Amino acid sequence: MTRLLSLARVFGLMLMVFSITYLLPILTSLLFGDGTAGLFVADMCFTLGAGALLWFATRRFVRDLKAKDGFLLVVLAWTGMAAFATIPLVSYLESLSFTDAYFETMSGLTTTGATTLSGLDQLPPAINLWRHELNWLGGMGIIVLAVAILPVLGVGGRQLFMAETPGPMKDSKLTPRITETAKNLWLVYGTITALCILALKAAGMSWLDAVCHAFATMGLGGFSTHDASVGYFNSPAIEGILIVFMLLAGMNFATHFQALRSKSLEPYRQDIEAMPYLVLMIGSCLGIALYLWLQGTYASYWSALRHASFNLVSIATDCGFSSTDFNQWPIFAPLWMLFLSCICSCTGSTGGGIKMMRTMILVKQSELQMFLLTHPTSVNPLKLGTLVVPSNIMLSVLGFIFVYFMSIVILTLLLVMSGLDFVSAFSAILACINNAGPGLGQVGPATNYGSLTDFQVWTCTLAMFLGRIEVFTALILLTPAYWRK
């Protein structure tokens, strides 16, 4: 009980910090005079008040957090903040149901970027900025989750990814190390975001669009201020800039940090995920462009390459922008993009899916098994670069991937049972659990998730939440073992 109360205290503090983020939409509203400032001020006070109340009521329960507490805190943080963040949306858009609003804020904070809203172009600037800020804040949260929290919790073999974080690990105090790591990573995250804003402005976007799209890019969220997404701008320069920053956001921010600190590209060479990630991306762009050109979707290879590159990088990094309705392409192309969205983005990035590191472990493990079949007596450890992967970590990674696939199967069957067609259901779950955004069919890039029933929207909300916190973090809360002393 005191454990729960001390967690409530931390959550109260988190809410109070979260309320500060309302300053940005308030400022935007005042700047543009869009009349929503009052709403955001009210919500800010409400969130701050709720946080303060919670903290005040539990202030005596100061306790060091243990690794085990992390599971509940992560779940609380994502679900709770998404709930508070709905207030400006439901107050301004009176026709918006809580179901759709919660989908929207969860989509923002998990950086999925799927939306149930249409008429984005007509939304007040402050509302749009708020949606995009959720993408950006979600990205921050994810980086800390990926680099500092999940490794300590040991979810899905994440222990392996702790190499770069200094200090002791195991079951020791969570807070000091996370604070230190977070500070460094956010510095990098902020710096690259600033560069992205300037580049987009230079390429012709308005300041508002530049800030919003930079937020959506760095968090790999993929929200847009336009129903036509990036297709609205129809600008190769903007698409090129976004491709570069999406690729950066899909890499490990710890690597970016080391590269910035050492002012050298050497860390990228040592990052074992970076090369396969880039090779797979660039190879797929060239290949899919060739396929679309041969299929006659585009008359010239160059325009095929332009559209294939932007949309493929966007889906494969789990960003989710679109520049054209790729749902109309021969279906092999979007399926390949969805496949990449499962496996491509790097550990410690703001992308989703199983991550390149785990993909590499799977591939190596299969190769090793094949080798062992012809050499049954040899003892070969699994190696990634110079890193030996112990078999308990292997099992943990494989267990994670199994649970991830089973979640896809079960959630897809739920959607299908509720009456959705198979392609829409399967692609919606893939797009949500990988935090990519648009799917195919009824939830394709030209439409959105607004046509789904409430049950289907909640299923998709669950998918993006589970995908973001790596499934196990939530499942474990359902086991009696977690709640035992």
Next chain:
Amino acid sequence: MTRLLSLARVFGLMLMVFSITYLLPILTSLLFGDGTAGLFVADMCFTLGAGALLWFATRRFVRDLKAKDGFLLVVLAWTGMAAFATIPLVSYLESLSFTDAYFETMSGLTTTGATTLSGLDQLPPAINLWRHELNWLGGMGIIVLAVAILPVLGVGGRQLFMAETPGPMKDSKLTPRITETAKNLWLVYGTITALCILALKAAGMSWLDAVCHAFATMGLGGFSTHDASVGYFNSPAIEGILIVFMLLAGMNFATHFQALRSKSLEPYRQDIEAMPYLVLMIGSCLGIALYLWLQGTYASYWSALRHASFNLVSIATDCGFSSTDFNQWPIFAPLWMLFLSCICSCTGSTGGGIKMMRTMILVKQSELQMFLLTHPTSVNPLKLGTLVVPSNIMLSVLGFIFVYFMSIVILTLLLVMSGLDFVSAFSAILACINNAGPGLGQVGPATNYGSLTDFQVWTCTLAMFLGRIEVFTALILLTPAYWRK
């Protein structure tokens, strides 16, 4: 080189034995006077001659087979025999291409039961019997493959399943133990087949139909002598009998053997796969019947239960009969059936997919991972019943499942790239790699694989072959390590 020649010698012997199986269609042809006896005699002589020639040319290369040789021999046996078995089909059906004929015989020998033929009702009795005999012989081959060969080869954690086979294992001589095991298992297989023939005859089938359908049932092949499959008979009695024998054929034949020898049901209680297999089957039948009834597909629960039970058991055991066009059902029902076809059938049965044993290992491993997250210091081995599963076997099982899923992804993408729609492509590959038979959409139970292009037919042929020999057995032949001394 001498290794290859000694394998060629064994393959020659296998062909000579295989030629004996032509006696049954020859006898049938003479009995029914359908005029195809000459064809089968010619093919028998050709197969016998080819086998004898191969054996004679390599007769000096007598060598004990090592485990490693098993991979090549298994691949040779399936692909080679399927090739020889096409001769009666292409000779009689002049319009049939080699592609479609090879699909048909591979489908028969892998007990997939998918067909490119239509007008089955009009085929000569001997041709139909030949197709069904391939199902039955394939079933025999599969039982030996599963119980005696794959465990020795160590494919996908199969070592674990060796408990029941006596004698030494490891890298020792293959032949004597396989012979002994095979003799016992075939005795059981033959006995149950005979019972099935008698039961089907008693329920009103002609002798020919009874023999053909009993062959297709025991091998879980699912070929039929009628385009409408078992729906042709429209008989609850026949469907009931087939359900019982399909369920039997989906269980471990080693368990059947022990039960027969000990004249007790105790071995079924000790078979750790049997109970989850039956519970999953019966629970799914009741659930899907309820779903179809609630959806209004059937007016009464009982007729929903009749059709759900037959078609679900048929697909879930990977048999592949159909009594109605379940492609017209709300898609959740057939998707659930396809899902079961991946995971349900037991080790040492004639079914396909990843097998119940591996499904259980996956589920237990995920539970264990979850437990370890909250108890990081505890050392808990993975147990199935009283059997401890060592972590190298776990890794082997998980490696197998990864390669199996990747095969599904790659082969589906190949079909989609060739222009097939996603539902047809995905369900065709699932139905083929699990050796189940009918898929959905263009390859649903009311149609067949005849409308596919040659490229698509070869892709499906590859899928059923890979599924049957558990992928690794073929992949390993592509590694340089296999061919090194």
